[in-house]
Amino acid sequence: MTAPSRSSKSQRTETEDAGPDGVAARAGSPGAGLTRRLGSAQEVWIGLVLVALLVVFSLLEPDSFATSFNLLNLVADAAILLLLAVGMTYVIITSGIDLSVGGLLVFSGVTATKVMEATGATSTGSLLLGVVVAMLTGLVWGVLNGALVAYGRIPPLIVTLGTLGMSLGGALLLTGGVDMRAPGRLNLGLGLDKFVGVPVIVWISVAVTLVLGVILAQCRFGRHTYAIGSNSKAARNSGVLVNKHLVKVYALAGLLAGLAGYLSLAKYGVTGVSAHSTDNLQAIAAVVIGGTSLFGGAGTVTGTVIGVFIPAVLQNGFQILGVKPFWQQVVVGAVLIAAVYLDQWRRKARDN
Template identity: 40%
Template sequence: MSPKVFVKEEKAQVQTPSLKASALSSSYSQYLVKFQSLIALFILCLIISLLSDKFLTVANGWNVMRQISVNICISVGMTLVVLTAGIDLSVGSVLALCGAITAGLLKFGIELPSQDLFIGFTLLGAVMAGMLTGTLLGTFNGWTITRFKVPPFVATLAVLTIARGLTMLYTKGFPISGLGADFAYIGTGWLLGIPVPVWISGVIVVMAVILTNKTRLGRYIYAIGGNESAARLSGININKVKTTVYAIAGGLAAIGGIIVTSRLDSAQPNAGISYELDAIAAVVIGGTSLSGGRGSILGTVQGAIIIGVLNNGLVLLNVSPFWQQVVKGLVILLAVIIDKANSKSE
């Protein structure tokens, strides 16, 4: 008996270094996956700074932060949707419609000649009306998806077309400009040395982090994305949670539209085109799985920064807008491939 015991102990001693090496390799790969967005951002900034001396300037830094503020607003809502294994393609058109409605109510109000009635709107009233419009459109998305079991891709694609058409009808195809200094402050003003849009997006991020990490709704969102059948059996109201998530996404798209309209001092009928692609790119690059149930708001913020830096760098390097679309498409594809590879390794 004793020789057998001795042999087993010897085998265990021989296997121990390989087990340690495997554990170290596993922890190293997990470390890379966890910080892959930050590593990619660092490499991207390094390359652009070497190619352009205008990149690492304070003015350009604030410019990038202003630009990504809008994408962060949209991407945070998109993250909540994707965490439930959904998608929202309508956010760009919702952004345009809500910006147009806010601008139109602020400048023209509502006039009913047949009733000899005119309703004027304050700045707060116009902004609230724009946010309400976005929330209602998002609620309509959620209701269509949950009530009629329409795939999110199809339902939100339909609302994308509807909202874009309504924008054209409301504006008659012309910009609504000259909205006043108070409204312009939302998109161009400064508060305590920081641009107002950055403050707005920062508050949204903080609230979203609290929602996903500290509330029951946040736990339900992850549960539905992880396993919808199990979530339903555990008593979670799937339809209510999904409708709420799409409503939040619509409201945040409206905030993005208000910021864009304020920055331009004009509501453009074609505003927000392809914004949904940048939002989806930020979500995927930030590590949120398109299958749902895995991801974080802070990861999406990192993804939005990467997209913003990439856009800014391509402009500084005078890259053709057509090639910019090609590059962004390749980045999205690479991010999805990495996501799938990480899912298989888990």
């Protein structure tokens, strides 16, 4: 009997490692164990960086920074970006990118406002309809992104850059370039209400993040997401419906952008047509700082949460200290470069 060739052995091993219920990353090999340890170490290190920032700013401005009022505002400001970043985590783990989330946030907020105005915006039903419309709007854009990437074979950078322009342009057409005001009941209710002393917006963001964190870490959907980012060919050979899964991942990112648009509308009281042009870059920076690999196949929601709060704490602390806001951009940019460098070093260590 003829022995199988080395290439066929390699392909079979690759396929088995990327089974429908497993991650395609040579899970049983020493290299994979090292990768997991390095990934955990990176989360620990960025967590320590966040703790250090909190301690430093608390010592420098204890009467301003380390107050419950300021910290609650900090968390509330980060809650909306966190939703975008969690969706971006899924996308980047598949080795993709989504530049459209800021535009989808704006477009979803605008369409929700239009619907609520048309239905009177005075009843609870109208407000609930608004959030449904916002999320469905984001979902439709996300499905479009995913379909073009998966079935159209267009690079995700190009697809989402195009839909960013389309969604922002559509929002400008619907509003005439002028911000629309949110219904008063939405802004005074969901936007300002608190539960156990914490803004309702924060609770919503935390609940969504926890659910999606568990799904990514423990459920088949998350394992398939990792498998596609690790080796899409092996994942497909093992039975993962790669194209359909990619559509679902981009749809999830769009859905979260729609929810973020509604919560932004509730918090700030306006659609913010021109205020979210850099949200996509902030979300990507948070995800990468949090340890998700731009090459795909590695990352956690826990790391993303930490990555969201590092720039938020820097911005808040610099504002209190009276430091020019430009320095925040410099520091965040340096941290982002360091995170990408660490990711490259981690990949080299895994390959060796």
